[in-house]
């Protein structure tokens with residue numbers, strides 16, 4: 001399957017500010033190296049359960065994190081590590097969560113698919129496909145009801161567009177004009193099923209008018225462009241309480257999860273998408289447009305490598321949770337009884 005044509009060819013975003021480009025590149029590279037380190041640990045049998053990598057999609061989380069204001073919320077799928085890192089969660093705590101350790105982001109209770117860090121605006125990775133869409137609608141309803149001015153950003157795979165809960169959540173968001181942006185991360189496959197075998201239409205935003213939402217759709221190959229276009233949707237949600245449906249054409253370079261070798265796609269196809277990799281593009285911009293040297297790029301990569309080594313070391317040396325800990329966090333009452341915050 002060839003990459004789809006650009007629905008709206010990338011508008012060059014004029015004058016990349018070097019410091020911002022550096023920041024975006026740094027954040028995208030941190031996510032990629034974090035996940036590569038996680039994949040290694042998984043292959044060594046140190047992480048169990050599922051591990052869904054975000055490699056190839058990093059620009060989306062980085063652009064989003066850059067746009068969020070305090071109080072804004074991300075609600076996403078099980079492919080959630082990138083958001084945690086982009087939103088500022090400690091990579092040691094993220095890695096420890098993958099290892100199921102006490103020092104993990106949610107005390108080792110959630111694992112890869114259930115990262116949660118409300119201080120940073122991450123209101124959960126969710127494992128049930130489409131099940132989190134009504135949850136996001138609920139967050140947005142609370143914002144409108146309380147008048148807190150916050151925007152909810154709900155990320156879902158294209159496979160989730162064909163789930164009943166997604167329809168219910170989007171339907172109510174449109175009906176009640178809630179401050180929410182639904183972002184479909186269309187990475188072309190739901191597990192091994194390509195989009196053309198999932199749905200009768202190519203363009204998933206055709207559903208937006210049915211929910212009285214506005215829409216936008218583009219190929220994610222430039223973090224600045226992605227940021228600029230997401231910014232419009234977020235502003236509309238914040239200022240006018242107008243929800244929208246965005247479809248981002250992107251690609252995951254790895255299999256669906258670590259157990260998927262991804263044999264349903266050709267090397268050619270993967271290579272074509274790699275040419276559009278926003279991380280690579282940012283590196284080229286740094287080098288060719290801003291004269292950043294190879295040595296400097298290598299030094300940055302090395303520093304990030306050290307951060308990830310430290311994260312792994314932290315995860316490995318951390319204790320497992322106390323057995324009774326597994327019953328914490330299920331019900332507010334239990335947490336309060338145990339002296340937690342609920």
Ligand SMILES: Cc1ncc(C[n+]2csc(CCOP(=O)(O)OP(=O)(O)O)c2C)c(N)n1
Nearest residue numbers: 079127128129157158159160187189190191
């Ligand atoms: C309700 C439900 N049905 C099936 C599954 C099994 N499942 C896990 S991921 C997945 C594919 C989802 O693909 P997509 O929404 O495109 O997201 P992606 O994994 O590509 O990010 C399926 C079918 C599930 N977790 N939940």
